[in-house]
Amino acid sequence: MLISLLQQIEPRSKVELPFWLASELHLRQAASVTVPPCFNKKTREEIGADGAHVDLTRCSYFYQLGCKIVQS
Structure with missing residues (x-):
């Protein structure tokens, strides 16, 4: 499901994502x-x-987000 969603997003698009998802995609x-x-x-x-x-x-x-950024 996530892969099909990612395939629908144009390259270099800017989207807002929850931290857990953004950090996982970045990893x-x-x-x-x-x-x-x-x-x-x-x-x-x-x-x-x-x-x-x-x-x-x-x-x-x-x-809360600052702490998560520091820990990642």
Whole structure:
């Protein structure tokens, strides 16, 4: 089922996937992965400057996803 789904996606398409699926596809070299915008350079600089006043509503699972990224 997953293989048939992957065959329907055009090469170089950008799609949002759950972390568990994105990491598995990346391990199998079937996809490249980019970090979500909530972990981009701008957000990291905001946290470094004044972490107490950063709006993390841009990523509702900021801490949980951050821990998973670090562990993988």
